[in-house]
Amino acid sequence: MTTTSLTSSQGAGRAGDKVFSGAALAAGCLILAVLFGVALFLVIQAIPAFTAPAADIQGGEGFFAYIWPIVIGTLIAAIIALAIATPVSIGVALFISHFAPRGLASGLGYVIDLLAAIPSVVYGAWGAAFLAPQISPAYGWLAANMGWLPIFQGPASATGKTILTAGIVLSVMVIPIITSLSREIFLQTPKLHEEAALALGATRWEMIKMSVLSFARPGIISAVMLGLGRALGETMAVALVLSSGALTASLIQSGNQTIAAEIALNFPEASGLKVSTLIAAGLVLFVITLAVNMIARWIISRHKEFSGAN
Amino acid sequence: MSKRIDVKDLNVYYGNFLAVEDVSINIEAKSVTAFIGPSGCGKSTFLRTLNRMHEVLPGARVEGEVLLDGDNLYGPGVDPVTVRSQIGMVFQRPNPFPTMSIRDNVLAGVKLNNQKISKGEADALVERSLRGANLWNEVKDRLEKPGSGLSGGQQQRLCIARAIAVEPQVILMDEPCSALDPISTLAVEDLINELKDQYTVVIVTHNMQQAARVSDKTAFFNIAGTGKPGKLIEFAETSTIFNNPSQKATEDYVSGRFG
Numbered sequence: 001m002t003t004t005s006l007t008s009s010q011g012a013g014r015a016g017d018k019v020f021s022g023a024a025l026a027a028g029c030l031i032l033a034v035l036f037g038v039a040l041f042l043v044i045q046a047i048p049a050f051t052a053p054a055a056d057i058q059g060g061e062g063f064f065a066y067i068w069p070i071v072i073g074t075l076i077a078a079i080i081a082l083a084i085a086t087p088v089s090i091g092v093a094l095f096i097s098h099f100a101p102r103g104l105a106s107g108l109g110y111v112i113d114l115l116a117a118i119p120s121v122v123y124g125a126w127g128a129a130f131l132a133p134q135i136s137p138a139y140g141w142l143a144a145n146m147g148w149l150p151i152f153q154g155p156a157s158a159t160g161k162t163i164l165t166a167g168i169v170l171s172v173m174v175i176p177i178i179t180s181l182s183r184e185i186f187l188q189t190p191k192l193h194e195e196a197a198l199a200l201g202a203t204r205w206e207m208i209k210m211s212v213l214s215f216a217r218p219g220i221i222s223a224v225m226l227g228l229g230r231a232l233g234e235t236m237a238v239a240l241v242l243s244s245g246a247l248t249a250s251l252i253q254s255g256n257q258t259i260a261a262e263i264a265l266n267f268p269e270a271s272g273l274k275v276s277t278l279i280a281a282g283l284v285l286f287v288i289t290l291a292v293n294m295i296a297r298w299i300i301s302r303h304k305e306f307s308g309a310n
Numbered sequence: 311m312s313k314r315i316d317v318k319d320l321n322v323y324y325g326n327f328l329a330v331e332d333v334s335i336n337i338e339a340k341s342v343t344a345f346i347g348p349s350g351c352g353k354s355t356f357l358r359t360l361n362r363m364h365e366v367l368p369g370a371r372v373e374g375e376v377l378l379d380g381d382n383l384y385g386p387g388v389d390p391v392t393v394r395s396q397i398g399m400v401f402q403r404p405n406p407f408p409t410m411s412i413r414d415n416v417l418a419g420v421k422l423n424n425q426k427i428s429k430g431e432a433d434a435l436v437e438r439s440l441r442g443a444n445l446w447n448e449v450k451d452r453l454e455k456p457g458s459g460l461s462g463g464q465q466q467r468l469c470i471a472r473a474i475a476v477e478p479q480v481i482l483m484d485e486p487c488s489a490l491d492p493i494s495t496l497a498v499e500d501l502i503n504e505l506k507d508q509y510t511v512v513i514v515t516h517n518m519q520q521a522a523r524v525s526d527k528t529a530f531f532n533i534a535g536t537g538k539p540g541k542l543i544e545f546a547e548t549s550t551i552f553n554n555p556s557q558k559a560t561e562d563y564v565s566g567r568f569g
Contacts, residue, residue, distance in 0.1 A: 190405075192401065192403060192405040193408070194366075195363065195399075195401060195405070196406075196407065196469070196472075197407075198363065199361065199363055199394055199399035199401075199473075200394065200395070200398070200418060200422060201394040201395025201396075201419060201422055201476065202391070202422050203391050210407065211407060214407070214409035215408065215409060217409070303409075305459075306408065306411070
């Protein structure tokens with residue numbers, strides 16, 4: 001008969017524990033190190049742009065005057081993209097999770113996932129070669145009939161290569177991300193809560209409002225933020241679709257520019273201070289993305305008590 | 311504010327599978343009726359057909375009639391949404407809406423169908439419903455806190471308050487105490503006794519003592535074997551079912567010889 005002393009450790013299982021926790025720790029540290037490294041690189045490389053005399057920066061009026069129009073342009077494109085993509089995505093996701101017959105739902109889900117796999121340059125080419133010329137008559141109509149609104153002020157671009165077109169292309173690229181994440185969350189709504197709503201005499205739509213959407217709210221916000229991340233950072237599609245220029249309020253004239261496209265278009269021929277300026281622009285984009293994500297986290301945590309996780 | 315239910319020759323199917331066969335039963339208004347029987351005998355399925363909640367389950371359908379004071383729930387043009395607002399339901403596991411406060415949970419059903427309700431009326435209704443569910447004193451100081459922060463027994467009484475807030479004719483309860491501890495169970499049973507002054511209550515339970523404690527009449531369901539349909543074996547006064555049943559199967563079940 002053998003007795004096992006409490007102090008002697010069983011070698012193999014313990015070693016597995018250590019390896020696993022070590023690997024998890026290393027992975028966690030690695031991501032922090034990479035993030036820190038990128039941030040450090042951006043800051044160091046960008047410093048010359050902040051300290052240089054204003055006249056040396058592109059445009060001749062200093063870094064701030066250079067960056068703020070393209071920050072606004074970036075935000076306009078991203079807001080257009082999300083304004084279109086969010087309702088469409090939630091609608092499609094709800095259709096797949098709660099309305100479509102099972103066969104159609106899985107097929108549709110598959111197609112949506114495929115949309116996410118198309119390279120952004122293809123979207124850009126589609127937007128520039130197909131969508132822009134098709135949509136320019138609509139811009140003409142908007143300019144003629146709603147031109148009193150500053151955002152639809154004419155003359156409309158004849159080529160259709162405007163920030164609105166870029167936003168529409170971006171929304172198509174963002175839809176698969178928001179849709180597939182939302183769909184997963186909608187499917188996780190506990191049956192219990194759906195039945196609770198139905199048993200109170202809720203119609204299908206009321207049940208969805210009451211149990212599905214409110215349960216999925218934090219998840220939808222996260223999904224939209226991931227979509228926003230793509231919309232803010234998307235380069236190729238915007239570079240191909242948008243005929244860029246100075247900041248303008250009208251969405252249907254050529255003009256405006258986004259940070260990512262600005263960097264992509266100018267980086268190959270840049271040197272010296274110009275490189276620093278572009279990297280500083282990248283730093284600004286980095287900060288915007290960070291800020292947006294923190295705001296989203298704050299919104300979610302404000303309702304933590306009511307999240308259903310407790 | 312309570313109606314009787316008469317069921318005539320009801321069959322329940324899942325797809326082609328006959329789950330419950332040929333049930334006819336008359337449930338009196340303002341009484342507590344208990345359904346007992348072994349697992350899988352179709353009593354929960356049958357309960358769900360009384361407010362058309364079985365339609366949520368894929369492939370489920372019924373043949374026959376369920377009359378609420380003479381109106382057939384399955385008649386042409388009857389909207390299941392209307393049926394469910396008249397016949398409320400409390401589930402096996404407490405399911406308050408986690409994203410809503412206690413107050414909003416109680417008002418959830420009332421605010422459906424775009425009904426407008428003033429703040430004063432809403433406050434009065436919340437208090438009345440929570441008092442009706444014996445929960446008011448425990449939660450009156452934290453009405454704006456999430457319902458999911460309550461204990462299991464309190465959550466279940468919150469669900470009952472939510473059900474009675476819409477002033478239904480009938481309340482169906484599907485094993486409402488099976489996830490609760492004995493103290494909470496007692497609180498819910500006391501509540502059921504009070505509810506029958508105003509409502510028709512139908513309760514499914516696995517606990518025969520519970521059926522004996524709370525119900526006026528008891529229905530015993532049984533199943534001949536796996537894959538066979540569940541049937542209503544005997545329906546009588548609760549004391550008769552437990553003391554002097556007419557069917558051998560009922561006697562075997564209530565005396566603990568099987569099940």
